[in-house]
Amino acid sequence: MMEKLGVPNDRIRYLTVPIKWNNMGIQYPEELKKLAEDIGGITIYHEALEVDFEGKGNWVTLDATWDLPLKGGHGFMVNTCWDGVSGTKLGVIKSNDGKIIRHATMEERDVYFNSEIEKLAIADREKLANFYNAFDKWLEKLRGYDKIGEFLREYFPNEGRCA
DSSP: OTTTTTOOGGGEEEEEEEEOGGGSOOOOOHHHHHHHHHTTTOOEEEEEEEEOSSSSSOOEEEOOOSOGGGOSTTOOOOOOOOOSSSOOOOSSOOOTTOOOEEESSHHHHHHHHHHHHHTSOHHHHHHHHHHHHHHHHHHHHHHTGGGHHHHHHHHOTTTTOOO
């Protein structure tokens, strides 16, 4: 996206934002709330960008984490409009026990992110995997994607079949 907007790499910073899923202001369904509480002590990392569009040191945050179907009664911080030059709000609540880290490249951020995940106990990684599986299913339902299979079978019955 930044390449299409003509923003050179030296005017992009890759952010790592520490978060805790039980402190996001999201109104989870009961089962997911329990899973979020179970991983409450685990700091995980959210990724976003900072961009200096004009090269004048005016860095703005860009975060497209939550899409429009998630807007409304569940507490997701959805950015509903972006003019292509100003910043957006961060889509997460930063954890109080960490700081935002700015990386010069996506690769640098990925190395940091992966090293932090590797530090987690295997049991904590399993708890996170359980949370993410349930969270993804809930997001699909909120977005209406849980019915996508029905839709595809009804409107594209021959899709993927070779004649």
